Amino acid sequence: MNPEVEQSLIRILLVEDDEDDFVLTRDALRTISRGRMVLEWVDNGEQALAELMTGRHDVCLLDYRLGANTGLELLERMRRQGWLGPVILLTGMEDETLDEQALKAGAADFLDKSQLSPTLLARAIRYALQHARTLEELRRSQASFRELIERLPDGIGVTQGEKLVYANPALVTLIGLSSADELLGGSRAELEGIFIHAESRPLLPRDDQAGMPEKRPPMEIRMVRRDGTPIFVELAPTPSVFDGQPCIVWLVRDLTERRQMEARLVRADRMASLGTLAAGIAHEINNPLAFTVANLSHLETDVLPRLTLPAGEQDEMRKLVADSQLGATRVRDIVRQLKMFSRAEEHVRPEPVEVNRVLESAISMASNEIKHRARLVRDYTGQLMAEAHEGRLGQVLLNLLVNAAQAIPEGNVEGNEIRILTRTHAEGLAIEVRDTGSGISAENLARLFEPFFTTKPVGVGTGLGLPICQDIVTSFGGRMEVESEVGKGSTFRVILRAANTARPSEAPQEAAVSAAPRRGRILVVDDEPMIGMAIRRTLQREHEVITLTSAREAQARLISGERFDIILCDLMMPEMSGMELHQAVANHSPGLAGKMVFLTGGAFTANAHAFLNHVPNRRVEKPFSTQELRGLVQSLLASAS
Known part of the structure; x- marks a missing residue:
C-alpha cells in the first residue's frame, strides 16, 4: 500500500438517494476511518456534479440507481465534464453483467451493498486511490513522452500496415508541409511516390512488421520536399507497438547540415592544401625568377652599355631585354598573388595594408569570372591604408568580386557593371563592390550571413563564403554591410579601421x-x-x-x-x-x-x-x-x- 494514500486525509463524496443506504455506508466508514476519511453526502446527480467540479473530493461512491437514471449515466457525465477521479459503484441488485458494465464505463470497482463490510469498503477505496494515481502517472508519462517526440529535431513517422498513423512536427516541416493532417491516413505507396526520390525507392525495406528484424541499420536516401527540392536523409526503421498495435517507427534525420559540414571540412582541407601548394610554388618560382630578373637587370645596366653594336642592333637588344623584363614582371605579379593566397590562413594581428594593392590582386584573380559578364569600373579614393591582413583581406575581396560576377548572367557585358569604390568613412575607410545583377530578396537578405545559407543553385554555393568573410572582417575590428534590391543589383560594403603608417616590411x-x-x-x-x-x-x-x-x-x-x-x-x-x-x-x-x-x-x-x-x-x-x-x-x- 502507498504510505501517502494511507496517511493523507481522504475526502469521499457519497451519491445516494436512499438515506438508509447512506447510514449503512457512513457507519462502515466510521469503523475504518480513524480520522483519516471525511464523508459528504448528496442525493441527486446535479448536486453531485456541482460538488465534484470543486475538486475537493478524492473518491466518489456512486449508487447504481438514482431515481430514473443510473449511476453509469452519471459517471459518463462526470467524465465529459472533466472529473477523472476514481468512482466506486454501489448496487443492491444481483446482476453479474453490471460489474462488467461498470468497469467498461470507467469505474474503479463495483460493490454489492448486501455484502458491504468495513474491510471490503476500505480495501476498495485504497485500491481505487492507488489505481487512480497509477493512471495519472501513466497519463503524465505518456504526455511527457509525446511532448518529447513532438519536440524532437528528427522526424518521426509511424506506419501500421500500409497506413501512416503518426507524424511529428519535425517530419512535417522536413518535407515542407504545414500540417500532419496532409500525411495521416495516406498509404505508404502514395507517400513514397510523392516524398521519396525515384532512385531511393528500391532501397526501402518491404518487410512487414512481423518479418522486419529488431535492429536494421540506418540507410541514407534522397527525399523530395513538397516544393520539389531534394534532400538527403538518414532513415532508420524499427518495429514497435503503437496504440496497442504492431507498427514500424521511422526515424528520419536531415543530413543537410552534416553534409554541409563535411563539405566545409573538405573545403577547408583543400584550401589548406592549396595554400601550402601555392606557397611552395611561389617559393620555387621565386628562385629562378630572382636570378632571371637580376640577370636581365645586370644585362640592361652593366652589359649592354659596354657592347659595341650598330645602333639598330643595340636598339633591338634593348627591346628584347625590355620584353623579357616585362614577362618576368608579369610572372612576379602572379607569384605575389600566390603568396597572398598562401598567407590567407595565417593568424596574425591586423597591420597596415594598402587597399588598392590588395584590390588589384583580387581583381586579377577574379578577372576570368568578370570579363564575360560585366564591365569593371574602378573608383578609388587615393592610396588608402587599412588595419587588416593582406592575405585575409584579399580572400574577402576576391569572394565579393566572384559573388558579384555570378549574380550577373553571361552574354551582356556592356549592359552590366561591377563597380569597386574606395572612400574614407566615419569609422575609417570603406570598400564597396557594387553589381547590376539579380539582387537579393528582403527575406534572403536577413539570412545572408547565416552559415550554410545560400541563394545559389545546388552544387554552386556552400553558404560559407559570406559568413567566413564576415568573420575575417570582424577579426580586423571592422564590419560588413549589404544593400540589395531584386532586379537592380547589390552593394557589399567592407568598413575597416584606417592605418596611418606603412608596414615595416614594406618600407620604400x-x-x-x-x-x-x-x-x-x-x-x-x-x-x-x-x-x-x-x-x-x-x-x-x-x-x-x-x-x-x-x-x-x-x-x-x-x-x-x-x-x-x-x-x-x-x-x-x-x-x-x-x-x-x-x-x-x-x-x-x-x-x-x-x-x-x-x-x-x-x-x-x-x-x-x-x-x-x-x-x-x-x-x-x-x-x-x-x-x-x-x-x-x-x-x-x-x-x-
Missing part, C-alpha cells in the same frame, strides 16, 4: 646614395647557385662578394672570425635554414647576426612568419632588381661607416 625602396659607395665585403648564402651568381655579377664591380650554397659552411666561416660587412642569406634552405644560421651566429656574435639581410621568396611557414616578425633584420623579397639590391647594400654600408 632604398634611394640611391649620391656619394661614392664604400667597398664592402659581402657574403651571399643561398642554396640556389644561380642566385648567388646573379648577385655576384650585380655587386662584384664595387664590392668583394663571396657566395656559398651551404648554411653550415657559412656558419663555420662566420664563427671562425671571418669578417663580412653584409650577409645576404636565404631564409628557407634544406640543410640549415637562414633562421637557424641567424640563431647560431647570434649565440656566438650578436653584432654579426645583426648584419644579416634575409632573401625571401615568402615566409610560408608559421615559424618563418613569426621569425620575420620578431627579428629587426632587413629583408629583400625575391625577385629583386639590381637597382634595389645595390641601393640596399650602399645604404647599409653608408650607415655602418
Whole structure:
C-alpha cells in the first residue's frame, strides 16, 4: 500500500438517494476511518456534479440507481465534464453483467451493498486511490513522452500496415508541409511516390512488421520536399507497438547540415592544401625568377652599355631585354598573388595594408569570372591604408568580386557593371563592390550571413563564403554591410579601421646614395647557385662578394672570425635554414647576426612568419632588381661607416 494514500486525509463524496443506504455506508466508514476519511453526502446527480467540479473530493461512491437514471449515466457525465477521479459503484441488485458494465464505463470497482463490510469498503477505496494515481502517472508519462517526440529535431513517422498513423512536427516541416493532417491516413505507396526520390525507392525495406528484424541499420536516401527540392536523409526503421498495435517507427534525420559540414571540412582541407601548394610554388618560382630578373637587370645596366653594336642592333637588344623584363614582371605579379593566397590562413594581428594593392590582386584573380559578364569600373579614393591582413583581406575581396560576377548572367557585358569604390568613412575607410545583377530578396537578405545559407543553385554555393568573410572582417575590428534590391543589383560594403603608417616590411625602396659607395665585403648564402651568381655579377664591380650554397659552411666561416660587412642569406634552405644560421651566429656574435639581410621568396611557414616578425633584420623579397639590391647594400654600408 502507498504510505501517502494511507496517511493523507481522504475526502469521499457519497451519491445516494436512499438515506438508509447512506447510514449503512457512513457507519462502515466510521469503523475504518480513524480520522483519516471525511464523508459528504448528496442525493441527486446535479448536486453531485456541482460538488465534484470543486475538486475537493478524492473518491466518489456512486449508487447504481438514482431515481430514473443510473449511476453509469452519471459517471459518463462526470467524465465529459472533466472529473477523472476514481468512482466506486454501489448496487443492491444481483446482476453479474453490471460489474462488467461498470468497469467498461470507467469505474474503479463495483460493490454489492448486501455484502458491504468495513474491510471490503476500505480495501476498495485504497485500491481505487492507488489505481487512480497509477493512471495519472501513466497519463503524465505518456504526455511527457509525446511532448518529447513532438519536440524532437528528427522526424518521426509511424506506419501500421500500409497506413501512416503518426507524424511529428519535425517530419512535417522536413518535407515542407504545414500540417500532419496532409500525411495521416495516406498509404505508404502514395507517400513514397510523392516524398521519396525515384532512385531511393528500391532501397526501402518491404518487410512487414512481423518479418522486419529488431535492429536494421540506418540507410541514407534522397527525399523530395513538397516544393520539389531534394534532400538527403538518414532513415532508420524499427518495429514497435503503437496504440496497442504492431507498427514500424521511422526515424528520419536531415543530413543537410552534416553534409554541409563535411563539405566545409573538405573545403577547408583543400584550401589548406592549396595554400601550402601555392606557397611552395611561389617559393620555387621565386628562385629562378630572382636570378632571371637580376640577370636581365645586370644585362640592361652593366652589359649592354659596354657592347659595341650598330645602333639598330643595340636598339633591338634593348627591346628584347625590355620584353623579357616585362614577362618576368608579369610572372612576379602572379607569384605575389600566390603568396597572398598562401598567407590567407595565417593568424596574425591586423597591420597596415594598402587597399588598392590588395584590390588589384583580387581583381586579377577574379578577372576570368568578370570579363564575360560585366564591365569593371574602378573608383578609388587615393592610396588608402587599412588595419587588416593582406592575405585575409584579399580572400574577402576576391569572394565579393566572384559573388558579384555570378549574380550577373553571361552574354551582356556592356549592359552590366561591377563597380569597386574606395572612400574614407566615419569609422575609417570603406570598400564597396557594387553589381547590376539579380539582387537579393528582403527575406534572403536577413539570412545572408547565416552559415550554410545560400541563394545559389545546388552544387554552386556552400553558404560559407559570406559568413567566413564576415568573420575575417570582424577579426580586423571592422564590419560588413549589404544593400540589395531584386532586379537592380547589390552593394557589399567592407568598413575597416584606417592605418596611418606603412608596414615595416614594406618600407620604400632604398634611394640611391649620391656619394661614392664604400667597398664592402659581402657574403651571399643561398642554396640556389644561380642566385648567388646573379648577385655576384650585380655587386662584384664595387664590392668583394663571396657566395656559398651551404648554411653550415657559412656558419663555420662566420664563427671562425671571418669578417663580412653584409650577409645576404636565404631564409628557407634544406640543410640549415637562414633562421637557424641567424640563431647560431647570434649565440656566438650578436653584432654579426645583426648584419644579416634575409632573401625571401615568402615566409610560408608559421615559424618563418613569426621569425620575420620578431627579428629587426632587413629583408629583400625575391625577385629583386639590381637597382634595389645595390641601393640596399650602399645604404647599409653608408650607415655602418
